[in-house]
Amino acid sequence: MSIHAVKRAQCHLAWDNSISPALHVQSGDTVTFDCLDASNGQITSSSTVSSLHSLVFAQLDQVNGPVHVAGAAPGDTLRVDVLAAEPAEWGWTACIPGFGLLADEFPEPALKIWSLHKHTAEGSQGGEGGGPVPGEYGYAWFDEARGIRIPLRPFAGEMGVAPAEPGAHSTIPPYRTGGNIDTRHLSVGSTLYLPVGVEGALFSIGDGHAAQGDGEVCGTAIETPMKVTVRLTVLKDTPYVQTPHFSACNPHASTEEFYCTTGVGPDIREATRDAVRHMIAFLTAQHGLGRVEAYMLCSVAGDLRMHEVVDMPNYVIGLMLPKSVFTRG
Structure with missing residues (x-):
């Protein structure tokens, strides 16, 4: 392995x-990326709301890379193990006119600059022996006077590989090859699986988030510059990976892990149906279930989540299945 x-x-x-x-x-190598925030440096820790009026939208959501992984070929899968995610000491959240799920109801710009506090062994709470909760990096005060405190769980909102289709494709929406999937569960310790479309996969990453809720409804998370480290491995013979799949810890229950398959597309119902279809394909391939059995298991144990609902024209819907239901590994 090389770094x-x-x-x-x-x-x-x-x-x-x-x-x-x-x-x-080479397949199996580790790569560290030094990424600016989603504004591409246009917003800083000293910015005010007036900075939103001068945003150059064509410069938003840049990604670092691409990285060519030897041996990756169309039809393969790129396994991305998230090893480290280190945000800056500050971040920002904004209501940007014309952007977000309720853009028509919130037409005025607004900007919040955050101070991000990293846990230390002495000062953290909630984990075993007084340490931090596993997967929780630190915290930020939304409103300290009111006692509203946000746990930090850093991740990269953009992770993807180049599409097979020629030409330039915007980094704003998500795709079946990844991109702006904005899935908060892809923090340290998670593994993302991406379908390879071109030789070498051409993996890129960016859009550091210190914290985000499912869906990212106003269109921004706690955006922050970030250093993120991943291990890139080429996998053969995984035809069930047709959209981003992942394995991760549940941020609300640190001892629980789950599999997740996604549906990505402009029709939210069809994206949801695809998420279920892909889990059925995964369960038949990896656990030997029949399709009807797999469908039933999805219904009794699977949770559907809206991972990304604002980066049009595509939605990302995930079906999350706890690993704990498989008692024999």
Whole structure:
């Protein structure tokens, strides 16, 4: 295994399989990315709401990379193990006019700058022996006077590979090859599986989030610059990975882990149906269930979640199935 790095300046603003790789690695190598926040540095820790009026939207949601992984070919799967995610000491959340689930009801710009506090062994609470809750990086005060405190669970909102289709594809929406999936469960310790569309996969990452709720309803999380480290491994013979799949810990129950399959598309009902279809395919391939058995298991033990609902034209719907139902591994 080798360790590599992608610099902050090695970024791009579209998913495009013609972009030259910033780095070539072998399957199983580890890569650290130094990423700016989703504003591409246009918002800083000293910004005010007036900064939103001068945002250049064409510069938003840049991603770092791409990374060419030797041996990756169309039809393969790229396994992405999230090893570390280190946010800056500050972040921002904004209501941006024309953006978000209730954009028509919140037309005025608003900006909140956060101070992000990392847990220390002495000062953290809630975990075993007084340590931090597993997966919780630290905290930020939403309103300290009112006692509203947000646990931090950093992750990269953008993780994806280049699409097979030629041309430049916006980094704003999610795709079946990943992209702006904004799925908060993909924090340290999780594993993401992406369907490879081109030789070398051409993996990129960005859009650091210190915390986010499912759906990211106002269109921004706690956006922050971030250093994130992943291990990239090529997998063969995984035809059931047709959209992003992942394995992760439940942020609300630190001892629970789950499998998740997703549906990605412009029709929320069809994306939901795809999430279920993909879990059925996973269960038949990995656990030997019949399709009817798998469908029933999804109904009695699976949880449907809206992971991303604002980055149009596509939604990301996940079906999460607890690993604990499989008592024999």
